[in-house]
Structure formats: structure tokens, C-alpha cells
Amino acid sequence: MLTLDDLLIIQGDFRLSAEFSLPTGSAVAVLGPSGAGKSTLLSVIGGFFAPRSGRVLWQGNDITDVAPAKRPAAHLFQDNNLFPHMTAAQNIALGIKPNLRLSVEDKRAVQDAFEATGLSGLGDRSPSQLSGGQQSRVALARVLVQRHPLVLLDEPFSALGPAMRKEMTTLAREVGAKTGATMLMVSHDLADAQAFADHVVWVADGVAHAPRTWAQVEADPPTGYRDYVGH
Template sequence: MLTLDKVLYRQGEFSLSADFSVAPGARVAILGPSGAGKSTLLDLIAGFVVPDQGRILWQGDDLTRVAPGDRPLSLLFQDNNLFPHLTVARNVGLGLRPDLRLSADQKQAVQAALARVGLSGMGNRKPSALSGGQRSRVALARVLLRARPLMLLDEPFAALGPALKAEMLALVRELADETGASVLMVSHDPADARALAGDTILVANGVASPPRETGALFADPPAALRSYLG
């Protein structure tokens, strides 16, 4: 279980508080107006920023001061974080070893991950030779290979068209179901929350609210969500 225990983060006039838990295997959307702190919430969980108060726990272990690379999570950003000078296979292999000194078994695992996301035979291509959707699949293959129990997504499919976005969200659902990973996904699109997430966290007015069942939240939205939805 992921727990944010009375967390408070301040930066100048900006502040964000969070006090909730996310169950193992949950799929949770993070919605709210621009600048409210959605990405900051992910940064706190990932360890890129440190709270001024409170603790961040995973399965009861305190992660608050643990370095990002030592936390049990993988991240997926909008730009997919691919290195243009590396092949697809080597970009995926970074999920196993940053020095890319992969064993034969690890190289086979890379090919298996690429096959799982529908990119068989594309390991020798460079990211520039791929479509936007294919680059997203490369990033997902790397996440799959890392096999971490937490998956953090910061609007990774925002640049894709509706049909391709729906396809990628379905693939995330499948991978999360297969691995048992908990998923937290920032989005500006309520349709993403409905498509992926059983629960939704609303970030507004300096507070990341505890997760609520997505359908119930949209059926009876609080004032901050009504204002955001327009």
C-alpha cells in the first residue's frame, strides 16, 4: 500500500497537502486544474521533491528520504524519455541496467517485453523512425521490464489522438492487471479517468484529496471539480 501520511509541501506561495492511501493494484487518475499540483504529487511520490512535513510510505516502509532510483516505482512522461541515439532495444534495456551491459537472458527479456507491447522486430530502430504511438509502446516496454509495483504516469499520451490514446490506455490496463502494479496517472481529460481508473484523486486549492470511486465522483462532483469541468 502507498500512503501519504500528513504530507505537506511548500514552494514559495504554492503549497500542497495530501493524507491518503492507495491500495495495491489500484488504478487511480489524478485530475485538477493546471498549476494545482498534479505533477508535484507524482514528484513527491517519486522522490524528486521532499515534503516539508509528513511521510511517504510503501508497504509500511518510509520512503520520504529514499533516492528516486531506489524507490519501487517506474515513471512514464509525456515525452516518453527515450534517448534518440539509442536503438529501441537499448532504450528498453535501460530499464534493467543503466550501463546496458545486458546478459543473454536480459536481452531475451527485452525482446519479450517489446513483443508484449506489439513491437516485435523493431528493436534495432531508432526512436525517430517510430510513430508517436510506437514510441509510447517503447516506454511502456521499459516500464514492464522494470517490474516495479508502482507505475506513475504524467500525461504520457496527451499528444496522441483519441483512438490511439484509448489503445494505449487499454494496454496500460492490461499490463497493470498482469503485473499487479498500482497505477497513478495525471491527466487533464476526464475521459482518461473513466477509461483507466477505478478511483480518482482531485487536486485543487492546495489539497490532493483522498481517492474516490471515479463514477461516484463524476456523478456528484465537488465544487472544485465542477469548476474544473466547466
């Protein structure tokens, strides 16, 4: 379980508080207006930005001061962070061992990730030889091989067209269900969020609200939600 315990984030004039827990294995959409602090919230959970006060807990253990690389979290960002001089297979293998010295078991994990993300036969291609959707699949496969129980996705598919975004958000959800990972995805697209998530964390007016189901949000929308979705 991920718990944000009396968390307070301050960045200049910006303030954001959070006090909630997420059940293990849940898929959560982080929604809210631009500038509300959605990406900042993920940065704090991932360890890239320190909160002013409060704690980040994973399975009851305080990880607030733990370095990003030592947290049980994998990250997927909008730019995919693929190395252009490496093949798709090498980019995925980096998720297991940065020195690329893979055991037989490691190589099998890379192959399994290729198959799970629909990339079979593309391992020798460089990122420049792949489409935008294929590059996103490589980045998702690298998350998959890391086998971290917490996955943070910060608008990872926003550069793709609507059809490809829907395909990738559905695939990300399937990957999370397969691995049992807890997944949080920042999105500005309601359809993407609905295809991905079973719970919503609404971020607005300095508060990241506790997760609720879509039905709960629609029945009792938080302030600003109706304007956000356009009805």
C-alpha cells in the same frame, strides 16, 4: 500500499496537503485544474521533490528520504525520455541494466516487453524511425521491464491524437493489471482517465483528496469537479 501520511508540499506560495492510502494494484487517475499540483504530487511520491513535512510510505516503510533510483517506482513522462542514438531495444534494456550488458534472462524480458506492447519487429529502429505512438510503446515497455510495483505516469500520452491516446491508456492499464503494479496517472483528459483508472484522486484548492471510485465522484462530486468536466 502507498500511503501519504500528513503530507505537506510547499513551493513558493504554492501549498498542497495529502492524507490517504492507495490499495496495492489500483489504477488511479490524478485529476484537477491546471496548476493545482498534480505533477508536483507525483514528483514528491517519486522522490524528485521533498515535502515540507509528512511522510511517503510504501508497504509501511518510510521512503520519504530515499533517492528516486532506490524507490520502488518507475516513471513515464510526456516526452518519453528516449535516447535518440539508441535503438528501441536498447532504450527498453536501459530499464534493466544501464550498461546494457544483458543476461539471457534479461534479453527474454526485453522480448516479452516488446510483444506485450505490440512492438515486435521494431527493436532495431531508432526513435526517429518510430511514430509517436510507437515511441510511447517503447517508453511503456521500458517501464514494464523494470518490474517496479509502483508506476507514476505524468501525462505520458498527451502529445498523441485522441484515438492513439485511448489505445495507449488502455494498454497502460492492461500492463498494470498484468504486473499487479499500483499506477497513478496525471491526465487532463476525462476520457483517458476513465479508460485507465478505477479510482480518482481530485487535486484542487491546496488539497489532494483521498481516492474515490468514479461512481462515488459522480454521486457526490468534489468542489470544482463539475466545472472541470463541463457539466
